[in-house]
Amino acid sequence: MAYEECSAIVIERPREARLKKIKLTPRQADSVIARTTFSAISSGTDMKTWRGEQHHTACWYPLVPGYENVGVVVEEGSWAPGFKKGDRVMINEVRQFAEVCAAWGGNTHVAVKDKSTAGGNDNLAKIPDQVSDAEAVMAYLACVSHKGVLKAPIKDGDTVLVTGAGLIGISAIQIVKILYPKCRVVCIERHPFRAEIARKFADQVILADGKEAAAFNEATQGKRADVILECSGNAAVPGTLHAFLRDGGWSPDSKGGHIHLQGDYPERVSFDIYHKWFTKNCTISMTCALYGSSKETVLQWVASGKLRFKDIPVETWPAGKCAEAYPYFDKKNGEVFKILFDWRDV
Secondary structure (H helix, E strand, C coil), X not given: CCCCEEEEEXXXXXXXXXXXXXXXXXXXXXXXXXXXXXXXXXXXXXXXXXXXCCCCXXXXXXXXXXXXXXXXXXXXXXXXXXXXXXXXXXXXXXXXXXXXXXXXXXXXXXXXXCCCCCCCCCCCEECCCCCCHHHHHHHHHHHHHHHHHHHCCCCCCCEEEEECCXXXXXXXXXXXXXXXXXXXXEEEECCHHHHHHHCCCCCEEEECCCCHHXXXXXHCCCCCECEEEECCCCCCCHHHHHHCECCCCCECCECCCEEEECXXXXXXXXXXXXXXXXXXXXXXXXXXCCCCCHHHHHHHHHHHCCCCCCCCCEEEEEHHHHHHHHHHHHHHXXXXXXXXXXXXXX
16 A cells, blocks of 8 residues: 555644644664554643744744654564554654655554654554553553663652653552552642642642642651652743752762653753752753653553553544644643544544
């Protein structure tokens, strides 16, 4: 089969999305072809893209958004040896189309994956029988959290603060508990509904109501956090985290606390005046996307019940209703974590 074009969700300009035909890049000798069954809108990156908030160097319009999609292999290729026709797989990013920008190309009915169109470590991953398509879609952001947790210098027994209880934050809470079961994990979230969801996973949840720094200080008996995983995607948050991080690092064998930035920040990130940071002697890291092995690890955790998505509120829409789905999702303002698109009738 030629696979020269397919239906895709295209954002023509900010706040205007529709399902339309696009041209695919020509198939290469190593290409694997997969057909999408479910994809998603991410509440962070995708909604910022729909609203026109991404920096102009990141993407341009018209574009195909998204990176959370799963489907079935329909044509085998050497880019992904060992994958057979009919395999259910995490597909994810497609970084190149013939005529439109890929940002990041996951909301396409047909995905051509090869060395030219696949992003960095964005390999296919087989979905275990115990994992549903919906769970496999949500697994991608858990993979992003997985990379962040591994990057941060967490030790068993640490107090870990997770700021933001979206899917990245909820996944980060669970992954810390899987890898470091003796850690105490506290979550701070400003949206009351999301805070209630976080209570199902974190050891303690504090509502960001203007008094959260004092509440966290009291909860930790003044010790505050050893490690902070910043998962809110709010550019105003990183600069305030000195209020939650422990002091330290006053001798060569005593390190200060650590902050890991795990959100998507199209806006400029600014830090508070320096003297508020002075006693922290902290280190700061950041990550993007995922490790090549993260998909398999996360899928196995989901299959075994260690990583749970059943308490995460999502809605499923036909892909053909994408024009209505984005503004609806925008208005829900955190009460729906994700909209899944069903492509099976496209």
